[in-house]
Amino acid sequence: MAPNRIDNDVKALARYFNLKNCKCKFDKKSGVTQLVHNGQTVCGLASIASFLVQNSEQPSLHGGSCHMTKAQIQQWLQYRVTIVDRCLNEKDVTTVLKELNSFLESRVYFVTSSLTVADLVLYFGLFATFNQLTLQEKEKYLHLSRWFNNVQRVAKLEEFYPILPFSLNYLYEGVSEH
């Protein structure tokens, strides 16, 4: 999971939220992607995502004004930048997939029961990994795959990434989750 994906994701998010008068740039000195909007500069993917959702016309992706919801969104955005984006090897990736799969066992979306910016940001962060998985591996992380397949269709993300294929039937016997 490589660093320059962050630049792509920021640009994609800005397009997705359709925020006018904003520009994305990569600040070489600090090594951080920045969003500039009406003179204000926001640094870092998680903050930019929060900023975009606050200022866009899609408040539903905000998750609502409940404190717990806000905290959960912050938490998952942080998870993206500190854990997902920093996997150095296969083992790290597998740990992430297992954790998220486990979390989503009883949930449709990451926060509340509708799509929020946390789902979007994690989708972007996981795309590259999912693109590499075989259908059998996807079945191993059943809940995470269900979530991924749902988000990629519901959030209308075809403009950003191709729709990945998922099998709708169990094909592999004895697939345990661990």
Add this chain to the structure above:
Amino acid sequence: MKLFTDKGNQHSLKILVAAELAGISLEIEHVDSAAIVVPFLKRNVLPVLEVETNEYLFSANAITRYILATVGKDSEDITVSTWLEWESTDLQAALSSYLPVLYGGGKADSQKLQPHLSKLDNSLGGAQFIVQDQLSAADVCLFAALYPLYANSKSCFENFSNLNAWFTKLHAEPPFGASVAKVTEGKGSSSLKASILAQPLVNTLPVARSVSNEKGKSSKDKENSTTEEVVAKEFSLEEVRAAKETFLTGKKVAPKPVQRNHPLLPRKDAKNVLITSALPYVNNIPHLGNIVGCVLSADVFSRFCRIRNYNVLYICGTDEYGTATETKALEEGLTPQQICDKYFKLHDHVYRWFNIDCDHFGRTTTPQQTKIAQDIFWGLHKEKHLLEQKVEQLKCEDCDRFLADRFVEGTCPLCNYDDARGDQCDKCGKLINATDLKNPRCKICNRTPVVKSSDHLFLDLPRLESRLQSFLDKSTTEGDWTSNAKMITSSWIRDGLKPRCITRDLKWGTPVPLEPYTDKVFYVWFDAPIGYPSITANYTPDWEKWWKNPDEVQLYQFMAKDNVPFHSVVFPCSLLGCGEKWTLVNHLIATEYLNYEDSKFSKSRGVGVFGNHAEQTGIPADIWRFYLLFIRPESQDSYFNWDDFVLKNNSELLNNLGNFINRGLMFLEKNFGGLVQELKLEQLDCQLLAAVSQELKQYVSLLEKVRIKEALRHVLNISRLGNQHIQVTQPWVLVKGSPEEKSRAGTVTSLCVNISCLLSVMLHPYMPDTSKTIQEQLNASADVNVLTGDFVCYLEPGHKIGTPKPLFAKIEQAQADQLRNQYAGKND
């Protein structure tokens, strides 16, 4: 609300301060630093706040803001977010490696923290708070993050006056002071040590950061961005040195490819590899599953063995005797021989189209088959391994024939499956006798057949069991048998070997030479594997040098899992018992099943891609080979999926592999007149050489063990590494610069062109046409087609390449949709 934390965990300080500021009392539970509190997290992450039963927050920063928010004290200012994000990414990454050294008593390099402290210091100016002159979560979290530094040495911020002032002022505030006391329990910095040393290291980002999108890419760059970057691993100096040395000097000592002169016979000075693929039954039009499991897998391995300079013979052909052919002949009004001639051509054509390069693709209906089968039979007869028995068989009075197994269907006596065939139940896989079926029916006329008795010959497997077991013990431990092959074989033996009938009342088959059985033929499963040596006998009269030479020949047999018992038990027993020393299978490679989309291949229902359908789609054979091998069903069934097919073509072949090779060649042609430049290798290049060498070695060692699917991944890894190298070095910028920069661009490009040459060889077993095309575009000599496991520079400075052209074409989703519909069969 309950806070779980280990004692002295500095991150919990944030939360305690927030609680104090909010006037909320928190229940605190102390746990071990390795405890996993949150059920779904696979690592230990402390502190954790249980907000309500089973509702957790595991991000300390998020918890801090949450607590402040509950009393309206969390700021909406986005700057708070950016500071917390910086804290959790940059600052913690630096502290995570610094603090354990500091607290562990080592010599910590405080220079590492300078930029971070400096940034804070500058940002503060003289302000009392970080954001908008008001206490916020930013102050709380940054204070807590830095606290361990202060606890260790109160003068740690002495070079940063603003920071120092900010910190000490906060520290003096009651909420902060009280929280510090709670965390340290009044014991100062030593209380933090245990937790700090137990906390897992935070991963940091790799230093080499590639620049985002190249110029000129449109916003529809999504497909290019799916090219996944492999994070560069650091190789040891020795590995790098060795890779560089081999690369630069290896060409002189590289062996040349061995010429393939027919007829191929075992040689004393070479590794002799005999490869067979299960003989496809002539009447059945092959589908993709049949192809990948048998002929294609064997083809990949045999091509690999050839570029390893082993002495390889790859034998395959059609299995032609048996009732199905007889029946089909009646249906079509032809003789069985004519049917076989007709369908043999079809098989031959399909496999040629798929580039299956057998040394000989033959047939079982030859005089050699009769001779060899009868010789084996006589051998078994002489050694007394045959039994004579009356057999009750099902005879269909209306059709006036004894029904062979495939012409009886009924209910399986063991598992109650309704559609069991006469010799093997499709569902439970157990071998049965047709007479055991419940509710049998003649497949042709659906009448219930009657039981009549007839004399037959049986191979006495139990008598040969101990010899078989010794052979299997040796072969399965010394050779590479796939695990399903071993399991199926051992479960067969565990079930208890019984004598197997080897004769049938049919006309179309190898005649039994013993009176009074001369009106009968050999049962197909006794007869068919004898096809391997007999087809070889049609190739060369010296066939016994391969087949009766176990000391000098290694036999690899490829098949799908349902054929395993016949190759691991019945055939070896026939050979072990006939009194001669035969070459027996050393490595049995069995695949699982390939399914099609969400169901199974079915000729009758028109579901799936059969015979020459693949050719008709216009998609080149190499692309089919690639995808089938990418999804080769090794440890589990897998299935063919059109969407995935398109995706793999477009992402792996087009954007990864094709893109890397093409851009290197185009660049060399455009900027350097197509001439390979001098290679002045720098550190980054040598790291790449080491990485490519490692992938190559893994590829070779995997294919030696016939791990076909895994080895392919390493080919794609190499082109990924190549793409990444180009992204980082940016030769398109360098080439416009100074002469040194231009020369650097020349080195990088020439290195990539050599990697492309290596890739063409590694690709040969999988995609032979593409391999050839790449070598033509490289103008590489045929001598490069040898794999020693070393990455060698074949294209030296001054070598002129050919004409680059794109290797692969994009498959549009629309075409895939249309093809999927075409082969989806009738709706049920």
